[in-house]
Amino acid sequence: MGLEQRLNxxxxxxxxxxxxxxxxxxxxxxxxxxxxxxxxxxxEGNPLLELTDEAQRDGDDQGEDAGATPADSENNExxxxxxxxxxxxxxxxxxxxxxxxxxxxDRPAAGEPAAFSEVELESLFANYLHDAPxxxxxxxxxxxxxxxxxxxxxxxxxxxxxxLCRQLGLREVDGExxxxxxxxxxxxxxxxxxxxxxxxxxTQIGVAVAKVEAALVIVQSLDPAGIxxxxxxxxxxxxxxxxxxxxxxxxxxxxxxVVAAAFDAFLHQKWDRVVAVCAVTRAELLRVVxxxxxxxxxxxxxxxxxxxxxVEPDLIVRKEGGVWCVALNDEGxxxxxxxxxxxTMLQNRDTxxxxxxxxxxxxxxxxxxxxxxxxxxxxxTRVGQAIVRRQHEFLEHGVDKLRxxxxxxxxxxxxxHESTVSxxxxxxxxxxxxxxxxxxxxxxxxxxxxxxxxxxSVVVKERIKGLITMEDAGKPLSDARIARQLNxxxxxxxxxTVAKYREELHIASSEQRRKAxx
Numbered sequence: 126m127g128l129e130q131r132l133n134x135x136x137x138x139x140x141x142x143x144x145x146x147x148x149x150x151x152x153x154x155x156x157x158x159x160x161x162x163x164x165x166x167x168x169e170g171n172p173l174l175e176l177t178d179e180a181q182r183d184g185d186d187q188g189e190d191a192g193a194t195p196a197d198s199e200n201n202e203x204x205x206x207x208x209x210x211x212x213x214x215x216x217x218x219x220x221x222x223x224x225x226x227x228x229x230x231d232r233p234a235a236g237e238p239a240a241f242s243e244v245e246l247e248s249l250f251a252n253y254l255h256d257a258p259x260x261x262x263x264x265x266x267x268x269x270x271x272x273x274x275x276x277x278x279x280x281x282x283x284x285x286x287x288x289l290c291r292q293l294g295l296r297e298v299d300g301e302x303x304x305x306x307x308x309x310x311x312x313x314x315x316x317x318x319x320x321x322x323x324x325x326x327x328t329q330i331g332v333a334v335a336k337v338e339a340a341l342v343i344v345q346s347l348d349p350a351g352i353x354x355x356x357x358x359x360x361x362x363x364x365x366x367x368x369x370x371x372x373x374x375x376x377x378x379x380x381x382x383v384v385a386a387a388f389d390a391f392l393h394q395k396w397d398r399v400v401a402v403c404a405v406t407r408a409e410l411l412r413v414v415x416x417x418x419x420x421x422x423x424x425x426x427x428x429x430x431x432x433x434x435x436v437e438p439d440l441i442v443r444k445e446g447g448v449w450c451v452a453l454n455d456e457g458x459x460x461x462x463x464x465x466x467x468x469t470m471l472q473n474r475d476t477x478x479x480x481x482x483x484x485x486x487x488x489x490x491x492x493x494x495x496x497x498x499x500x501x502x503x504x505x506t507r508v509g510q511a512i513v514r515r516q517h518e519f520l521e522h523g524v525d526k527l528r529x530x531x532x533x534x535x536x537x538x539x540x541x542h543e544s545t546v547s548x549x550x551x552x553x554x555x556x557x558x559x560x561x562x563x564x565x566x567x568x569x570x571x572x573x574x575x576x577x578x579x580x581x582s583v584v585v586k587e588r589i590k591g592l593i594t595m596e597d598a599g600k601p602l603s604d605a606r607i608a609r610q611l612n613x614x615x616x617x618x619x620x621x622t623v624a625k626y627r628e629e630l631h632i633a634s635s636e637q638r639r640k641a642x643x
Contacts, residue, residue: 149497153504153545156552157437157454164459164498173467173484173491177460285317286310288428292347305332305340309353313344317352317425318360351424358388364420379409380416394637438556440509442520449517451509453502454556461498463491504541508549511538512567519567520557527581529571573617585616586626593632601635 155163168174289310293303308330312321323341327334344353350367354360365381368374383391383403390398399410421427441452470476471484512535518526532543532550539546550564571579589607596602602610604623611618627634 145493145497148493149500150548152497152501154548154551157439157458157554159552160498160501161458164461167494168459168461171487171491171494173464173487174461174494175464177462285313285315285425285428289313289344289347289352293343296343298343302336302340302343305330305336306343309337309340309344313353313425315425316423317349317354319344319353319355349421349424349427351421354424357422358384360422360424361388361417361420364424365416376409376412376416379403379405380413383410383413384417436554436561438554438561439505440553440555442509442513442555442557444520444558449513449520451506451513453506455502461495463488463495504539504545505549505553507539508535508546508564509555511535512555512564514538516567520559523559524587525584527567527569527583529579529581530568531570532568572622574615580616582626585611585618586630588616589623589626590630590632593627598638601638603635 152160152163168176290307293306293310296303298306309319309326312326313319319341323337324334327337330337341353345363347353350364351360352363354363361384362381365377365384369377369381383399383405387399387402390402396407396410399405400407405413437457438454441454443450443452467484468488471481471488476484512530513520515530515534515538516528518528532546536543536546550568553564554561555564569581569583572582572585574580588611592602592607592610604627605620607627608618608620608623611623624634
């Protein structure tokens with residue numbers, strides 16, 4: 126049988142990740158600060174989008190667009206957490222969405238031709254597979270990048286590498302040693318430690334190990350003290366030596382002897398061994414402990430960038446008339462609308478065909494962006510309402526009433542997929558009368574209770590923390606004893622689960638607590 130090429134036609138259905146769908150997904154998982162930056166970048170890259178406030182100022186100067194109405198105001202009125210999707214009650218008319226206001230804001234006056242006559246909105250949104258914009262979004266970013274859009278924002282302060290290189294430039298070091306020292310600085314971690322072996326660094330740049338060792342000594346002489354250390358012991362020794370070089374002190378000399386000779390035993394609180402090896406008394410050992418508490422185990426954090434991003438809640442919860450209401454926090458977000466000037470150009474028959482094609486594509490992209498923003502606001506609000514409906518007892522009575530919750534529960538409530546709910550709760554916060562919490566805070570596994578049914582693991586952690594806080598310091602509770610006490614009050618939990626929760630609370634074991642007391 127001979128081989129031959131043929132053309133066959135067939136119909137099949139498949140899921141296509143169009144640029145429009147990708148845009149909606151990325152907008153959904155952005156935090157509030159990232160969304161603000163994405164909206165600003167979209168305005169800069171799309172001439173058919175404009176900020177409402179800027180348009181109002183232009184209208185005041187030119188006498189045009191004087192009656193502009195801010196878009197993106199769909200959630201100015203808080204929604205009740207009890208307004209379920211399946212409720213049979215008659216719903217009040219919703220506030221106009223961002224897309225509705227953006228379009229309505231540019232409706233022509235009576236007698237004027239419709240600005241959207243060139244493009245029919247109903248057919249535009251009929252099928253996203255055909256109407257997806259082909260021009261890539263200006264704020265698009267790689268989904269594998271952990272930093273997201275904010276990672277490209279310029280920093281206000283120099284990082285660890287810049288600071289140390291600036292100090293190297295002020296030292297009288299020959300060219301080769303300075304280049305090797307700069308290479309060593311580039312291999313330091315954010316905490317200031319050098320974790321790569323010196324021999325490996327020498328092999329990478331093709332120099333002798335002795336030259337890298339000499340360059341490392343130069344790096345360790347930079348500020349702050351402890352930079353370039355290869356472990357915690359060397360970090361403490363560098364800081365103690367810097368202090369002794371400036372001022373001799375017997376206690377600091379004794380501290381150096383303890384760190385140099387018995388640091389491992391000191392870390393594991395083997396005090397008898399430290400006393401025997403270093404020939405110090407218990408009273409002197411207490412002074413050594415006080416000295417080491419003054420040292421910084423992470424010297425690189427003193428000059429590196431401070432990773433302390435601001436948190437702005439996406440949702441606000443408050444009680445009105447005995448009902449918990451959820452409102453979207455849209456204060457400070459850019460308010461967008463479609464520019465009438467460019468829509469008029471699109472409708473004008475004298476406009477060049479190439480320019481009209483570009484404007485039509487940009488208008489389609491602008492409308493899709495506004496629709497994605499509108500859909501994001503609605504989805505986030507619905508998820509917030511579903512969470513509040515299930516966790517209203519927490520808002521009323523505190524953490525003891527926090528109920529177990531998983532993503533599937535919220536997905537079933539709002540009729541969406543679990544992956545959508547997962548994107549919504551990522552990097553988003555909710556402001557409640559009990560504080561600001563990440564949305565993920567309300568999702569925890571359940572522990573069986575003989576009386577109350579299933580309770581949240583957070584409640585169990587609080588019980589464990591309370592038992593340890595109230596224990597006799599001389600006889601700390603073991604994990605097995607904590608498990609037995611919890612079983613007596615109806616909480617069915619194993620010893621290994623208690624140990625897991627205790628470690629998540631960063632609480633030492635009973636043996637370590639007993640040694641720390643001694």
